[in-house]
Amino acid sequence: MATSSPARRTARYALLGLLLGSTALTGLAVHAQNAPAPAAPAITLDRAAPAAGFAELVKAVRPAVVTINVAGKAPRAEAGMPNPGQGRVQGTGSGFIIDAAGFIVTNNHVVDGANRITVKLEDGREFQARLVGRDARTDVALLKIEAGAPLPFVALGDSERAQPGDWVVAMGNPFGLSGTVTTGVISATGRDIGAGPYDDFIQVDAPINQGNSGGPLFARDGGVIGVNTAIFSPTGGSVGIGFAVPSNMVKRVVAELREKGHVERGFLGVSTQPVNTAMAAALKLPAKGAEAPQGALVAGVENDSPAAKAGLKPGDVVTALDGKAVRNPRDLARSVADLRPGAKADLKLWRDGAEASLRVDIAAQPGAERARAGTEESNAPRIGVSLAPITPEARASLKLPNDAKGALVQAVEPNSRAQEAGLRRGDVIIGVGAATTDDAEATVRALREANAAGGAVAVRILRDGKSAFIAVPAAQG
16 A cells, blocks of 8 residues: 555545544443334435425435434544543534434444434434444444334435536534535545545535534435545635545445444455556556556465465456456455455456456455453453454555564553553554564453553554554552
8 A cells, every 4th residue: 555645644634533523432232122113215305406405305304314412531632633622522423314213324433432322303302322333444333212103214325326516415413503404516426535445435515514424415316325424624624525425335334234233344365556557567467548557456465364365466466356347456445345254256367467367265354343452341440442453454554564463553542541651543562561462362362361460561562663662551549
């Protein structure tokens, strides 16, 4: 993966999380109840834009748009992002009902780890929400409320039909102003904003701001074609560049969250990079007229991965998966992720100046659920660090050695012992005390054991290519 410039990194920091009034950390679990059956179809309208504006659309869909209030701990401020404060906070965001039984879609970063989630309907009623599941990689979360009667809801539309220039309507709760409506056009589709390997955002110029996170982006027929998620802003306010997760991606994620509470993704086990003109010439890739070179160049193959077992090698260029063209690494990542673990896939590739094909058995992606050290499952005081396996994407983006083992620090809780020690997101924990740790699960076990023993915990990390020890202080009192 190519390294971004400092300016681009600063811009990316300004992209994510700015739509949420205040974010929160930790988790939520509430017993589910049987839901009432849907009583009516989803709200829809004629696709033609009303001559006098969008009042008819707004009146029809507004009852399905909700305000989400969360209670939790204030997150650590990131570079280029506003400091939300310290201690306990009340966060606000937006969401929308997709089923009369009370299922609600919002952003993962709105409810990530919230201790308490309250949903306020357009008619003023409030309900405690259960977190059905969430997916950090697409920033989508699914909630459930028990209203005791069928609720008005909207349908997820077809984002593939979205085109630059189409009118859109955004609704949500910016700065606590519930029911706010803004309009604009689609500026672009398929945007990669550096949020993750599955970036495929719809860019809009409809003004969206802090608190719009998780709100719906409507097409002219009243169908939801996106979930408002991020903005580009040097100031924190709208400058007319907003991003929404496309509804077709949301449909797949929500279906799995509703069924299993988490998302299972296919795993190939390669790190890849784009093919530029010079590389295409060096690899003798056939030119396609004036088109830019396409494909995903394999830069590395994980040991014992599906890719390794199938015979993929560094230097191969993957050009298609199951007959669908792979134009770039993002195409390959999304296509593999959409496959079920256990599925077989046919890869078309360019190797040693000729076309080749391989069949691969797709595995389950490691780290589908984040591993936590010092959680409520342990009687010991919390350390306050969230860990995940080292994926090929993380290895490439952090420029980690191919033989680096251990666990990636995904998040550090504010005011925690881990933060006090100086642990940071992006650090790789490679050992605890004198022992090395081979993977995320081994790291979690080692941290829990050391933490339970009391006293300070010596953690060996890899940061910026250098290893060092960090002492996590003993719990107080």
